[in-house]
Amino acid sequence: xxxxxxxxxxxxxxxxAAVMATAALFTRQTMLVAYIVLGLVLGPAGxxxxxxxxxxxxxxxxxxxxxxxxxxxxxxxxKLLKMxxxxxxxxxxxxxxxxxxxxxxxxAIGLGTAEILVLASALIFSSTIIGLxxxxxxVLHHKPTGETIISVLLLQDLLxxxxxxxxxxxxxxxNADARQxxxxxxxxxxxxxxxxxLQRYVILKLLRKFDKIKEYIFLLxxxxxxxxxxxxxxxxxxxxxxxxxxxxxxAANPIALYVAGSLKPLRDFFLIIFFFSLGSGxxxxxxxxxxxxxxxxxxxxxxxxxxxxxxxxxxxxxxxDRAREVGVRLGxxxxxxxLITALxxxxxxxxxxAAHLIQIAMLITFMVSPYQIVMRYPxxxxxxxxxxxx
Numbered sequence: 001x002x003x004x005x006x007x008x009x010x011x012x013x014x015x016x017a018a019v020m021a022t023a024a025l026f027t028r029q030t031m032l033v034a035y036i037v038l039g040l041v042l043g044p045a046g047x048x049x050x051x052x053x054x055x056x057x058x059x060x061x062x063x064x065x066x067x068x069x070x071x072x073x074x075x076x077x078x079k080l081l082k083m084x085x086x087x088x089x090x091x092x093x094x095x096x097x098x099x100x101x102x103x104x105x106x107x108a109i110g111l112g113t114a115e116i117l118v119l120a121s122a123l124i125f126s127s128t129i130i131g132l133x134x135x136x137x138x139v140l141h142h143k144p145t146g147e148t149i150i151s152v153l154l155l156q157d158l159l160x161x162x163x164x165x166x167x168x169x170x171x172x173x174x175n176a177d178a179r180q181x182x183x184x185x186x187x188x189x190x191x192x193x194x195x196x197x198l199q200r201y202v203i204l205k206l207l208r209k210f211d212k213i214k215e216y217i218f219l220l221x222x223x224x225x226x227x228x229x230x231x232x233x234x235x236x237x238x239x240x241x242x243x244x245x246x247x248x249x250x251a252a253n254p255i256a257l258y259v260a261g262s263l264k265p266l267r268d269f270f271l272i273i274f275f276f277s278l279g280s281g282x283x284x285x286x287x288x289x290x291x292x293x294x295x296x297x298x299x300x301x302x303x304x305x306x307x308x309x310x311x312x313x314x315x316x317x318x319x320x321d322r323a324r325e326v327g328v329r330l331g332x333x334x335x336x337x338x339l340i341t342a343l344x345x346x347x348x349x350x351x352x353x354a355a356h357l358i359q360i361a362m363l364i365t366f367m368v369s370p371y372q373i374v375m376r377y378p379x380x381x382x383x384x385x386x387x388x389x390x
Contacts, residue, residue: 009050009052009056012042012049012050013038013042013050013056013272013273013276014272016038016042017034017035017038017272017276020034020035020037020038021034021035030370030371030374030381031381032130032133032134032275032366032370032381033367033370033371035272035275035276035278035279036275036276036278036279036363036366036367037279038276038279039275039276039277039278039279039280039281039282040279040280040282040284041279042276042280043279043280043281043282044280044283045280045282045283045284045285050276050280054281056273056276056277056280057274057277057278057281059270059273060270060271060273060274060276060277061239061274062226062270063129063267063268063269063270063271063272063273063274064128064129064239064240064243064270064271064274064335065225065226065229065239065240065242065243066225066243066263066266066267066270067128067129067132067133067267067271068128068240068241068243068244068247069225069229069243069244069246069247069263070247070260070263070264070267071132071150071244071247072243072244072245072246072247072248072249072250072251073247073248073250073251073256073257073259073260074247074251074256074260075150075247075248075251076248076251076252077248077249077251079147080151080154080248083147083148083150083151084151084154084155086148086151086316087148087151087152087155087313087316088155089316090152090309090312090313090315090316091151091152091155091156092155093312094152094305094308094309094312095124095156095159097304097308097312098120098123098124098301098304098305098308099120099121099123099124100120101120101123101300101301101304102116102119102120102121102122102123103116103117103119103120105119105296105297105300106119106120109293111354112350112351112354114344114349114350115349115350115351115354118340118341118344118349118350118354118358119354119357119358121163121340122333122334122336122337122340122341122358122362123301123333123337124156124159124160124163125156125159125160125333125334125336125337126152126153126156126305126330126331126332126333126334127330127332127333127334127335127366127369128153128157128240128334128335129271129274129275129335130329130332130366130369130370130373131149131153131329131330132149132150132153133271133380134329134370134373134374134379134380134381135149135329135379136378136379136380136389137380137389144318144319144322145322145325145326145329148313148318148322148326149326149329149330152309152326152330153330154244156334156336157238157240157241157244157336158241160238160334160336160339160340161237161238161241163340164238164339164340164343167340167343167344167347167349187235188237191231191232191235191237191245192245192249195228195231195245195246195249196249199249199250203220203224203250204253206220207220207253207255211255214262217255217258217259217262218262218263221259221262221263222263222266224246224250225243225246225247225263226243227246228242228243228245228246229242229243229246230242232245274335278338278363278366281338281359282359282360282363283356283359286352286353286356286360287356287360289353289356290353290356290357290360291360293357293361294356294357294360294361294364295361295364297357297358297361298333298361298362298364298365298368301331301332301333301361301362301365302331302332302365302368302369302372305327305330305331305332306324306327306328306330306331307327308327309323309326309327309330309331310323310324310326310327311323313326313327325377328372328373328376328377329373329377331365331369331372332362332365332366332368332369333361333362333363333365333366334362337358337362338359338362341355341358341359341362342355342359374387
């Protein structure tokens, strides 16, 4: 029976996604929003045909891991360090700006102290998936715009790990938890060294010995990506960071180009599930109570984030047009915003209304931001032939 349920769920997601994507293309809408709407219609808030939205969201994290792994495959460690140095200052300053907006907004609508701090933390991040999925491949890997976006998102991801760990420590109220945060950070260089040794003395030897068997290479790379991601998760870090490190360490090998091309369909498979899970997780019963402040909060994010990134990157020496484009592409909430909010609610640090307010506001930005991007800049799913790039 469980197999029937799983198969029926896959049928609903992908057959429904195919129908919705077709309708979106004919009506010149973005497909990402179509997937979110499909999740809303078929999920618990809609017809209830797909009930386990939490399980689907957990499965969809594999798509994010593959996305970061493929990014890492095109970035050598030396190139990555240069990128991070160039964007560290504007990224950290932008985090302060967005956190300040959250503090002021939360105070204005009467949230509690812990709720205000969680809201401020949630506003710091931009969506890794929207920011990177809507970049053409040539821009993503070979242009300064892609490099800037990758480095900003990577620094944000590292900060997200710290905030998630701090939430656990704050909820526990134990000095041991604080020590665990420090130990996790100290373990990261050792982890990178271990991954390098495994890559050099195990993975590369296997690739050289069986390089003509494409099925084996495909399987080995999936195991490498997910295995390293799981290793970092055991250390208390995120799957995404592990997958990214796995890609960067392998980037110097010529096989990286082949791996990047072969794993893209698998990445897209899981990303469709991810956007479906976002829609299926929307709680319409809570919408009425928080709709107005959620819309106001979403509007602030959509207006302030592009402007702040544009100003800070321009001040840091970036070309004005490039800074403007980066701002628009990063001008939304993040998957980490939803994760931080859900964890804070689970740990009883914030109430249900505050959690719903943040989640719905972030989802609104997920639905609006792709339109701002595809209408102005080249993307793989652009609505016009002039802007469609891959």
